Amino acid sequence: MDMPMSPPASTDMAxxxxxxxxxxxxxxxxxxxxxxxxxxxxxxxxxxxxxxxTEVLSIPQVVRPSSGSRPIISLLIQASVYAVKMGLAYLVMLSVMSYNLGIFIVAVAGHGLGFLLVKIRALAAAGPANQAGSEFVDPKV
Incomplete structure (x- = not known):
């Protein structure tokens, strides 16, 4: 049986x-x-x-349980943040799949700005004592 190699002519969306x-x-x-x-x-x-x-949420935030709470609560919070991050990442991917160059450029620029914000926060958390000795500090947050 021959199968057509192109979509049927009745579709009006290219x-x-x-x-x-x-x-x-x-x-x-x-x-x-x-x-x-x-x-x-x-x-x-x-x-x-x-x-x-998406980039700002990519840094794992350690949620420590308080004295009265259970560890499962902190795991649920971390899993929820991860699910939101992945949902945002898929929305960005679907937006870029529109093949519009403007959308592609702002998606890459947004990832760059998010990465910059994360690194600025990491350097601020490292403190001035760690920054004075090395110029290439890559602290983990």
């Missing part, structure tokens, strides 16, 4: 398969940003914030 410029894009949801420049700029800001938040 998938973009290369990078392109322009505000006429569909990001995450059908009809968003609705071919409007202001909405496209809002979508760029949204993807930027999503990717920055």
């Amino acid at each position: 998938t973009q398969m290369n990078f392109y410029w322009g505000k006429d894009v569909i990001i995450l949801f059908q009809g968003w940003p609705s071919n409007n420049l202001a909405m496209y700029i809002l979508a760029l800001a949204f993807v930027f914030m999503l990717s920055a938040a």
Whole structure:
């Protein structure tokens, strides 16, 4: 039995398969940003914030149980933060799969800013005593 190598002709939605410029894009949801420049700029800001938040949440926060709580509570908090981080990461990935160059650039820039914020926080937590001796300090937070 012969199988067709292309989608049926009845589909009216084509998938973009290369990078392109322009505000006429569909990001995450059908009809968003609705071919409007202001909405496209809002979508760029949204993807930027999503990717920055993904990087900020990538540093594991150790939640220590208080004297009266159980360790399972801290594990549930850590698992919840991880699930939120992964959800944001998948939203950024799906946004980039729109193949819009503007979306790609702001996603990479957001990841860069998020990484910068994490490293600034790590250097501040390390304190000035650790920074004076070595220029290449990479403290873990």
